[in-house]
Amino acid sequence: xxxxxxxxxxxxxxxGQDVALRCDPISGHVSLFWYQQALGQGPEFLTYFQNEAxxxxxxxxxxxxxxxxxxxxxSTLKIQRTQQEDSAVYLCASQTGEGWNAQYFGxxxxxxxx
Amino acid sequence: AQSVTQLGSHVSVSEGALxxxxxxxxxxxxxxxxxxxxxxxxxxxxxxxxxxxxxxVKGINGFEAEFKKSxxxxxxxKPSAHMSDAAEYFCAVSESQTxxxNLFFGxxxxxxxxP
Numbered sequence: 001x002x003x004x005x006x007x008x009x010x011x012x013x014x015x016g017q018d019v020a021l022r023c024d025p026i027s028g029h030v031s032l033f034w035y036q037q038a039l040g041q042g043p044e045f046l047t048y049f050q051n052e053a054x055x056x057x058x059x060x061x062x063x064x065x066x067x068x069x070x071x072x073x074x075s076t077l078k079i080q081r082t083q084q085e086d087s088a089v090y091l092c093a094s095q096t097g098e099g100w101n102a103q104y105f106g107x108x109x110x111x112x113x114x
Numbered sequence: 115a116q117s118v119t120q121l122g123s124h125v126s127v128s129e130g131a132l133x134x135x136x137x138x139x140x141x142x143x144x145x146x147x148x149x150x151x152x153x154x155x156x157x158x159x160x161x162x163x164x165x166x167x168x169x170x171v172k173g174i175n176g177f178e179a180e181f182k183k184s185x186x187x188x189x190x191x192k193p194s195a196h197m198s199d200a201a202e203y204f205c206a207v208s209e210s211q212t213x214x215x216n217l218f219f220g221x222x223x224x225x226x227x228x229p
Contacts, residue, residue: 004157033216042118042204042219043158056216091157095215102148103217105157 002026004106006092012112013082021077021109023092029104030097032075034067037089037108046090049075050097082113116141116207120220128228133177133192135223137205140186147188148206148217149179158204164188175199200227 005024013019025032031050035043036059045059051072060067064083069075079086089110093103121136139145146165150158162173169181175198179190188205202224206217 031215035217035219040221042206042221043217045216045218048216059216093158102160102163103215104160105150107155107157 004092004094004104006090006106006109008109009107010110010112012114014114015083016081018078018080019082019111021079021090021111023075023077023094023106025073025075025092025094026104027073028096029094030072031095031103032069033093033095033103034075034077035091035093036061037091039088043091046077079111082111084113087111087113116145116209116218118205118207118218118220120203120205120223122223123221124224124226126226126228127195129197130194133190133195133199133225135190135203135205135225137179137188137190137220138186139188139205139207141207141209143209146208146215147179147181148208149173149177149188149190150204150206150219152202152204152222154201161190161203195225195227197227197229200225 007022034046037043047067048056049069064080066078089108091108093105095103117140119138148163149161162171164181172178177192202222204222205220
């Protein structure tokens with residue numbers, strides 16, 4: 001079946017611009033995660049949703065980062081007033097939410113802030 | 115708190131040789147452990163997972179890993195490397211008793227396979 005999809009795959013923004021990154025999880029997956037992967041590093045947790053509820057946003061690096069999942073399926077990660085340090089690959093993952101199952105990752109959105 | 119240490123940011127092996135990628139973890143509760151592989155410009159693909167069942171876990175593409183509690187290790191092995199195994203490999207840990215299940219990743223090991 002269809003996996004996790006993310007759009008756009010690549011985004012170039014000028015410093016100070018706002019960006020919105022979209023994630024379409026696997027259909028029926030209850031849990032959705034966002035991670036940030038800096039160049040040469042492992043992914044780092046940003047935030048977690050269970051259905052439409054954002055249960056953990058402890059990883060968001062600043063109040064410029066905002067995520068939502070209003071209908072419990074598609075999620076959007078928004079970054080306001082982008083800075084150069086925001087340049088990274090943003091990964092989305094979804095999980096069934098039943099028992100403990102693996103997270104399935106999308107291809108990521110590579111954000112470059114100039 | 116959990117953390118993962120992957121020893122060796124780059125590993126090179128000859129085609130047909132043993133692959134050994136090291137991972138040590140730190141967790142205050144019994145962990146769930148994972149290995150993911152990342153090919154260029156692609157997302158992370160699950161290789162295998164340990165969730166407190168058998169300590170020797172077999173995954174896809176001929177990879178396996180052994181959970182050793184006494185050594186706090188979860189090293190990834192494959193008996194014979196193939197050219198297609200060249201990629202970045204990430205070890206990750208999650209606490210088994212929390213609801214969020216967010217993953218903590220190591221910094222990754224880039225595997226190069228020499229023909």
